[in-house]
Amino acid sequence: MSRLRVLFFLAIGLLLAAHPxxxxxxxxxxxxxxxxxxxxxxxxxxxxxxxxxxxxxPGTYSEQVMIAQPLTLKxxxxxxxxxxxxxxxxxxxxxxxxxFGISIAPQVHVTAGPVNISDITVDGxxxxxxxxxxxxxxxxxxxxxxxxNEVTVRNLSDSGITGGVxxxxxxxxxxxxxxxxxxxxxxxxxxxxxxxxxxxxxxAAVKGNTMQGGYYQVQWQSGAGSLTANVINGGYxxxxxxxPLSGPAIGPLTxxxxxxxxxxxxxxxxxxxxATSNKISNASVAxxxxxxxxxxxxxxxxxxxxxxxxxxxxTPTVTSNTINDATTGLNDVPASxxxxxxxxxxxxxxxxxxxxxxTLPKAPPSGPMRAPAH
Numbered sequence: 001m002s003r004l005r006v007l008f009f010l011a012i013g014l015l016l017a018a019h020p021x022x023x024x025x026x027x028x029x030x031x032x033x034x035x036x037x038x039x040x041x042x043x044x045x046x047x048x049x050x051x052x053x054x055x056x057x058p059g060t061y062s063e064q065v066m067i068a069q070p071l072t073l074k075x076x077x078x079x080x081x082x083x084x085x086x087x088x089x090x091x092x093x094x095x096x097x098x099x100f101g102i103s104i105a106p107q108v109h110v111t112a113g114p115v116n117i118s119d120i121t122v123d124g125x126x127x128x129x130x131x132x133x134x135x136x137x138x139x140x141x142x143x144x145x146x147x148x149n150e151v152t153v154r155n156l157s158d159s160g161i162t163g164g165v166x167x168x169x170x171x172x173x174x175x176x177x178x179x180x181x182x183x184x185x186x187x188x189x190x191x192x193x194x195x196x197x198x199x200x201x202x203x204a205a206v207k208g209n210t211m212q213g214g215y216y217q218v219q220w221q222s223g224a225g226s227l228t229a230n231v232i233n234g235g236y237x238x239x240x241x242x243x244p245l246s247g248p249a250i251g252p253l254t255x256x257x258x259x260x261x262x263x264x265x266x267x268x269x270x271x272x273x274x275a276t277s278n279k280i281s282n283a284s285v286a287x288x289x290x291x292x293x294x295x296x297x298x299x300x301x302x303x304x305x306x307x308x309x310x311x312x313x314x315t316p317t318v319t320s321n322t323i324n325d326a327t328t329g330l331n332d333v334p335a336s337x338x339x340x341x342x343x344x345x346x347x348x349x350x351x352x353x354x355x356x357x358x359t360l361p362k363a364p365p366s367g368p369m370r371a372p373a374h
Contacts, residue, residue: 023049029057031078041065041086045073056084056120063089065108067115075119085121088128095133099142099170100195102368105129105158106139106166113145113175122164124156131159134368136193140167140177142200147178156187160215160371163187168195168222169202176203185212189371191232194222206230215371216240217263223272226254236371238263238280242270242291242364266302269295270364276300286310286331287323291364297321307331308346312361313354 027035028044032055038044044054045067053072058081065086067073075084086107093105107122122137129135137153140146153164164184167177177194184191191211196202204225211217211232218227220241232238238260241253255275260266266280267273271293278300280287287302288309296317301324302308308323311333318337323329324344330337332353343349 023051023053025053025055027055027057028061028084029059031057031076041073045069045071058083060085060087062087064093064106067108067110067112069112070114072116072118073120074117075121083121084119085123087123088126092128093135095129096139096141098168100168100197100367103133104136104139104166105133106136108138110138110140110144110146112143113140115140115144115146116149117146117151118149119151121152121154123154124158124162127156127158129158131161134158134161134163134166136163136166137187138165140165140175142168142170143173143175145175145177147180148182149178149180151182153182153184153191154186156189158188160188161368162189162371163193163219163368164191164211164214166193166195167202167204168193169200170197171200174201174203176205178205178207179209180205181208183210184214185210187214190214190216190219190368192217193219193368194225195368196222216369219365219368220253221365221367224252226256227258228254229257230259232258232260232263234262236263237265237268239266240268240365240369241273265289266305268362269293271295274298279303280305287326289362290314290316291361302326311337 026048027037028041040063041061042063042065050069055076058078095103095105098104127135135156135158148165156162164187165179169175191214192206194204202222207228209230212234214235216237217232217235218239253273257277259279261281263283264285266283266287267275268289270291273295276298281303283305286307287305288297290311292314298320300321304325306327308326308329310331313332319339322342326346328348329343329346330350333350335352
């Protein structure tokens, strides 16, 4: 073996050996005296080596956190205390412009990946954004990736333009974000927002979360991904899915095993959706609203609603659903439809209203939708 090759492999070995030493564990606060520590989260995430773990002691941290390198950020318990809270700094939030030209004021802004965030509470109380930008708890910007796990985002109020976790991608690289086992409440618009465009790929997984009180709850405009086992209560639309901005859907979305209750609409879909085994109850307008685009609805249980499934004269695959306690089971159904579904305590099983008198369908959104200001 040549001397140059020997030196090359020796250098690689030294780098690999050094990496675990650099990517160590650090603390924010004073609860871990054995670890190198910082007084603020921002100082820590900006100074530690890439791929480090930053443990945040219980307490309140009034700061806007910018994370520009791969790392793990996690809240920890100490003694009888167990909550690390990121709040709005007294100086207010710096507004950034994303790849779609949207103004966003993020409390936690991620621009790299993977960045994994867990056991952190993000609280928007006292923000002064005032409708000039979207107030967002955690913003995964283009070219970022990671997992949000066991996080709480709360108290986001900003003239109806707020999001708990916002994940997007406008670049050609493929990115992935997972949002799981987290809690969203007192947010005046959406718990989760995803965005991409036809030239980019964002694969998102949203699973096992609890969402309460938002207006749209989930706004999905990023193509491929999955929404599974979430519990969504209140608001106007529980889950609204449309194509990525400026183009057609770029991959299938699975919506399965979710429980939605007390909305006007349970699921609103404009293309590329397979919705199975969801439980939708107390939807005052429609359990499922079909906007076109080859969707599939199978094995869903829809209870106590005006309309079980609104077809809008489209031709989705609709089979093995159970509709109980509804005024109309299937509405505006094409005459050719013949799918087998179950009906219990339904006044009118089906209306074939695809004529000139039918109500025009809602237009698909062309970007994140505002909620009415409170």
